[in-house]
Amino acid sequence: MTANKEKKIFIIDFDSTITKVEGLDQLAAIALAQSSDGEKIVQQIKELTDAGMNGELTLSESLSKRMSLLNANKKHVAALVEFLLENVSESFERNKKFLKEYADQILVVSSGFKDFIVPVIEHLGLKPENVYANTFTYNENGDITGVDNTNVLSQTGGKIKLVQSLNLDAHVSVIGDGFTDYEIKQNGLADRFYAFVENVERQKVVDVADFSIKSLDEFLFYNQLPRGQSYPKSLIKVLLLENVHPAAVEAFEQQGFDVEFHKGAMDEDELIEKIKDVSIIGIRSKTNITKKVLENADKLLAIGAFCIGTNQIDIKTATQKGIAVFNAPYSNTRSVVELVIGEMIMLIRKVFPKSSGMHKGIWDKSANHSFEVRGKKLGMIGYGHIGTQLSVIGEALGMEIYFYDIVDKMPIGNARKCRSMEEVFNVADVVSLHIDGRKENTNLIGEKEFSQMKDGVIFMNLARGSVVEIPALVKALKSGKIHGAGVDVFPEEPKANTDPFVSELMGLENVILTPHIGGSTEEAQQGIGTYVPERLLEYINNGSTTGSVNFPELTLPLLQNSHRLLHVHKNVPGILAKLNSIFAKHNINITGQYLKTDETLGYVIVDIEKSYSREFVQDIKGIDETIKFRMLF
Numbered sequence: 001m002t003a004n005k006e007k008k009i010f011i012i013d014f015d016s017t018i019t020k021v022e023g024l025d026q027l028a029a030i031a032l033a034q035s036s037d038g039e040k041i042v043q044q045i046k047e048l049t050d051a052g053m054n055g056e057l058t059l060s061e062s063l064s065k066r067m068s069l070l071n072a073n074k075k076h077v078a079a080l081v082e083f084l085l086e087n088v089s090e091s092f093e094r095n096k097k098f099l100k101e102y103a104d105q106i107l108v109v110s111s112g113f114k115d116f117i118v119p120v121i122e123h124l125g126l127k128p129e130n131v132y133a134n135t136f137t138y139n140e141n142g143d144i145t146g147v148d149n150t151n152v153l154s155q156t157g158g159k160i161k162l163v164q165s166l167n168l169d170a171h172v173s174v175i176g177d178g179f180t181d182y183e184i185k186q187n188g189l190a191d192r193f194y195a196f197v198e199n200v201e202r203q204k205v206v207d208v209a210d211f212s213i214k215s216l217d218e219f220l221f222y223n224q225l226p227r228g229q230s231y232p233k234s235l236i237k238v239l240l241l242e243n244v245h246p247a248a249v250e251a252f253e254q255q256g257f258d259v260e261f262h263k264g265a266m267d268e269d270e271l272i273e274k275i276k277d278v279s280i281i282g283i284r285s286k287t288n289i290t291k292k293v294l295e296n297a298d299k300l301l302a303i304g305a306f307c308i309g310t311n312q313i314d315i316k317t318a319t320q321k322g323i324a325v326f327n328a329p330y331s332n333t334r335s336v337v338e339l340v341i342g343e344m345i346m347l348i349r350k351v352f353p354k355s356s357g358m359h360k361g362i363w364d365k366s367a368n369h370s371f372e373v374r375g376k377k378l379g380m381i382g383y384g385h386i387g388t389q390l391s392v393i394g395e396a397l398g399m400e401i402y403f404y405d406i407v408d409k410m411p412i413g414n415a416r417k418c419r420s421m422e423e424v425f426n427v428a429d430v431v432s433l434h435i436d437g438r439k440e441n442t443n444l445i446g447e448k449e450f451s452q453m454k455d456g457v458i459f460m461n462l463a464r465g466s467v468v469e470i471p472a473l474v475k476a477l478k479s480g481k482i483h484g485a486g487v488d489v490f491p492e493e494p495k496a497n498t499d500p501f502v503s504e505l506m507g508l509e510n511v512i513l514t515p516h517i518g519g520s521t522e523e524a525q526q527g528i529g530t531y532v533p534e535r536l537l538e539y540i541n542n543g544s545t546t547g548s549v550n551f552p553e554l555t556l557p558l559l560q561n562s563h564r565l566l567h568v569h570k571n572v573p574g575i576l577a578k579l580n581s582i583f584a585k586h587n588i589n590i591t592g593q594y595l596k597t598d599e600t601l602g603y604v605i606v607d608i609e610k611s612y613s614r615e616f617v618q619d620i621k622g623i624d625e626t627i628k629f630r631m632l633f
Ligand SMILES: NC(=O)c1ccc[n+]([C@@H]2O[C@H](COP(=O)([O-])OP(=O)(O)OC[C@H]3O[C@@H](n4cnc5c(N)ncnc54)[C@H](O)[C@@H]3O)[C@@H](O)[C@H]2O)c1
Pocket: 308, 309, 310, 329, 330, 332, 333, 336, 381, 382, 383, 384, 385, 386, 387, 404, 405, 406, 407, 434, 435, 436, 437, 441, 444, 462, 463, 464, 488, 489, 516, 517, 518, 519, 520
């Protein structure tokens, strides 16, 4: 092209680019909703659309075939407009400011129809006079009869002819999802073609594109244009493992992140490979984020444990690398407590052996060795969120509560604090573990501890598999020392539901085995699926570290009319002075400053006026103790 490169024109496709769907397909779905073979016809129309977009059919062939199948009128078009307004691509909705500001330079060129395009682009602040598209023809009843055939866009090669006729003397960028969008560039009428894959990815189109973009934000970022996101979220990879709740996937996708979801956990080798381009990872209890994994995680900003326990994460290394870790400290507390109560009653009544007998035709009606929980002593090791909640409900069932915690805890209700585990073991009819999985707790309960318990005790572990020596538990069960056990967590757990489970506890009488489902209720998972992404997004979008398990906690005001500098550094004396001297050297006007430190980390947030130089940013990054540095605006 020989053109005035100073002037920039943006040609944007409509269907599946500005909106999430193809307008004509959707019109067919609306118009044929009541028809008996409607679904079949809609499918045919979709296939014809695709064939046109992929270049397998000429556009006029695709359009005329689709029109002959369509049976729509003005009422359906109005319903379509309503639908499209609800289904504008997220990144276009996000960047209305750019669209409005650059409206004179944006041309919407589409083989769709002005009848539904114009109301949508007006909603985005674009100009109707800059829309080049087809129009329907209607009869006197308002039924669509066809297309205005005099419009070049109804013909094969229509977009090329149209752009040719515009004689654009400018640097032209085309953004679209279809092959016909690429053809504008192919015919020398544009400088760049961007394949837009936020809604649909057509390989044939991606293959010929100069760039493939997952959002409008990416286009604006590459072209240094005003945008709603300082760094396009579609370039930020979020890896969600272990079947976290769909609410989590939705939370990230809604904001335009590049989300990858897996049902199972990943082992170390897989993770080492995967983590390289991941910025946020979401896991549950089965994925170990080890030192080796973290050594390969140079882009990683945050880890979300979609559960309570964080012992599967090497927190020390994460902190040294300036990676913030979040969890859901109480979203599944109640679910665990309910399972403990349920199992405790089943175990003390010996319900499971009786039930298994019944399935084999054995009728064993007897009260022998079956008890109520009322009046019994419930002993807990660990009196945190779960322990205290269990304390309340156990007491409501008429139990006496005893507990031991390494931290001094206030007893709830009539619960009694013990000074050692042994004191609890000596007195309890039911022992339940509610400690965390820190290294020091590995094999905390073994032969010695079981021997300190009362004969015929009920033992429950719904905390962590690593805290109990399984051979010792098996021995105590076989000897009758333990009357029944409920075990939900194991030293070795399958990574996925398809992997087998093996344990010495299998086949023992009055032992309830559950596959680590203490926190697996719809309610808990829904709560966690909302809570953890909220924390992660607050951190990524705003810098707030509310609820972080390893970062100094700071809840920051929303960023307004400033740029925010987030500086994570080793907590040694003099960093603030170094930062301030750089601000002074570059004459930076500070509009807000926040600082929080703990033993290892310092976290400084500075809001500054928008103008600053590249050298200023380099100077900040150059501070020796810098661990991580980000700018938000
Ligand atoms: N089975 C499941 O699905 C499931 C679900 C949720 C939580 N959990 C496990 O339950 C654990 C407890 O959860 P929480 O929310 O109550 O955690 P929490 O952190 O609120 O409470 C743990 C308590 O244990 C105490 N503690 C740690 N080590 C101890 C020791 N050796 N002796 C005595 N006390 C000790 C701590 O001081 C703390 O008060 C979690 O860490 C997690 O591992 C399992």
